[in-house]
Amino acid sequence: MSSESLNLTLRIWRQDGPNAKGGFRDYKLNGVSTHMSFLEMLDVLNEQLIEAGEESVAFDHDCREGICGACSLMIDGKAHGPDQATTTCQLHMRRFHDGDTITIEPWRASAFPVLRDLVVDRSAFDRIIQAGGYVSVNTGNAPDGNAIPVPGTVQETAMDAAACIGCGACVAACKNASAMLFVSAKVSQLAVLPQGKAERGERVLSMVAQMDEEGFGHCTNTSECEAACPAEISVDNIARLNREYVRASLVSGK
Amino acid sequence: MDVLCKILSIPATLLAKVPGIGPIVKVCCTSVGQKILMALTGLSLCGFLVAHLAGNLNLFAGEEAFNGYAEKLHSLGPLLAMAETGLFGMFVLHIGLAVSTTAMSRRARTNQYEEKNSKQQGFILPNGGASNLMLVTGLIIFAYLVLHIIDMKLNLRGFESGDNKFQLVRNVLRNPMNGVFYVVAILALGVHLTHGVTSACQTLGISHPRWNKLIRILGVLFAWKIAIGFISLVVWAYATI
Numbered sequence: 459m460s461s462e463s464l465n466l467t468l469r470i471w472r473q474d475g476p477n478a479k480g481g482f483r484d485y486k487l488n489g490v491s492t493h494m495s496f497l498e499m500l501d502v503l504n505e506q507l508i509e510a511g512e513e514s515v516a517f518d519h520d521c522r523e524g525i526c527g528a529c530s531l532m533i534d535g536k537a538h539g540p541d542q543a544t545t546t547c548q549l550h551m552r553r554f555h556d557g558d559t560i561t562i563e564p565w566r567a568s569a570f571p572v573l574r575d576l577v578v579d580r581s582a583f584d585r586i587i588q589a590g591g592y593v594s595v596n597t598g599n600a601p602d603g604n605a606i607p608v609p610g611t612v613q614e615t616a617m618d619a620a621a622c623i624g625c626g627a628c629v630a631a632c633k634n635a636s637a638m639l640f641v642s643a644k645v646s647q648l649a650v651l652p653q654g655k656a657e658r659g660e661r662v663l664s665m666v667a668q669m670d671e672e673g674f675g676h677c678t679n680t681s682e683c684e685a686a687c688p689a690e691i692s693v694d695n696i697a698r699l700n701r702e703y704v705r706a707s708l709v710s711g712k
Numbered sequence: 713m714d715v716l717c718k719i720l721s722i723p724a725t726l727l728a729k730v731p732g733i734g735p736i737v738k739v740c741c742t743s744v745g746q747k748i749l750m751a752l753t754g755l756s757l758c759g760f761l762v763a764h765l766a767g768n769l770n771l772f773a774g775e776e777a778f779n780g781y782a783e784k785l786h787s788l789g790p791l792l793a794m795a796e797t798g799l800f801g802m803f804v805l806h807i808g809l810a811v812s813t814t815a816m817s818r819r820a821r822t823n824q825y826e827e828k829n830s831k832q833q834g835f836i837l838p839n840g841g842a843s844n845l846m847l848v849t850g851l852i853i854f855a856y857l858v859l860h861i862i863d864m865k866l867n868l869r870g871f872e873s874g875d876n877k878f879q880l881v882r883n884v885l886r887n888p889m890n891g892v893f894y895v896v897a898i899l900a901l902g903v904h905l906t907h908g909v910t911s912a913c914q915t916l917g918i919s920h921p922r923w924n925k926l927i928r929i930l931g932v933l934f935a936w937k938i939a940i941g942f943i944s945l946v947v948w949a950y951a952t953i
Contacts, residue, residue: 535829663739699744700916707739
């Protein structure tokens with residue numbers, strides 16, 4: 459790397475509120491250290507804007523270590539930027555070059571309305587979880603260790619699905635704005651475990667119904683979600699959701 | 713498109729009220745249910761393609777063999793009519809569901825990205841591969857299907873046939889406009905099936921890390937075997953005198 463500082467042009471989506479008309483604005487940012495994270499770079503921009511008496515750019519962030527799922531930017535047309543298995547907060551400026559123009563947009567989906575600038579309302583995901591993404595069977599006191607045998611491979615499958623941080627990159631990257639990867643991860647993590655199996659039929663039916671209600675698109679198996687997912691959730695989960703769905707609609711309770 | 717969707721959904725709305733089948737119709741109306749139906753009808757239509765190609769390959773065996781096959785097929789009478797009705801129903805359902813799911817997705821993203829790029833690598837076709845070409849290839853296949861029925865089944869455009877299916881097929885294919893369009897449409901079919909077969913398996917839950925690669929390879933092989941098979945018939949029409 460020849461230079462440790464970058465001069466950048468940022469094309470950022472600015473929108474005053476949910477119903478306001480938004481548009482792109484260009485900002486020049488000079489002397490960006492390649493050691494900065496992407497969000498730190500935006501912090502620097504915001505300091506510059508505040509000093510100039512302008513409105514700072516609103517963007518979502520929280521833990522800044524890739525586990526909370528709050529950060530959510532479409533960077534040069536890619537959810538969470540160019541790197542695989544990375545959230546925006548884990549993306550570093552060394553990935554960019556001096557003189558680059560970086561386009562920064564919010565997630566775009568009808569179910570994720572823009573609240574302001576780059577911040578979208580992802581409460582649709584919360585409502586999908588509320589529809590059935592939990593175990594409500596009372597299990598009593600903590601059982602003895604190994605009282606319920608769970609094979610290692612099953613634990614791994616559940617854990618891999620549970621790695622979903624609910625950031626919404628799958629929806630953002632999908633050409634249909636489908637939430638299938640998210641929903642399938644939340645269905646899978648419980649459906650494969652004994653504790654979650656009791657309610658597996660009801661769960662998948664209610665969560666799919668809520669997903670449709672929120673206005674997400676359908677899954678057309680492009681696997682774009684898998685490529686964009688910072689937690690590397692596999693589309694195998696979508697196949698499992700489909701299996702669960704067929705099973706539930708044929709033989710489940712009601 | 714939304715209006716078309718409303719019209720298309722009328723039978724489903726009515727069926728959902730019928731006791732007995734109501735619950736299952738409701739299940740089929742969700743996004744996942746629609747995709748499952750789409751996969752089932754798509755795979756059934758693939759079965760038809762196999763039968764259709766197998767029958768038509770009789771063209772290579774000569775005039776007598778092909779006319780014999782055609783006669784036998786038509787002598788089935790009511791059975792053939794039933795099969796054709798079923799096939800027609802399958803097409804209507806497949807296309808209707810395509811319209812419905814496409815409309816669902818349009819509604820799901822009304823504001824488009826200024827810039828959108830794929831994070832996947834290694835596509836032969838541009839722009840994310842065959843999965844992004846389903847609608848356009850589907851439309852080409854549909855247009856082809858209409859023309860195909862007009863010419864081959866009904867012969868509405870009056871091609872010279874001498875009341876002989878063998879001659880009719882050859883004369884239809886030897887019309888240069890038809891020849892080109894048939895090849896283009898069959899290539900579109902190949903692309904459509906390249907994504908369609910594997911995608912249908914995934915939608916039906918037929919997936920396992922151990923088998924996915926094989927399913928993918930078999931799907932693509934199937935697609936292009938069918939396509940090359942049909943294209944060979946067009947080539948045949950020009951190669952024989």
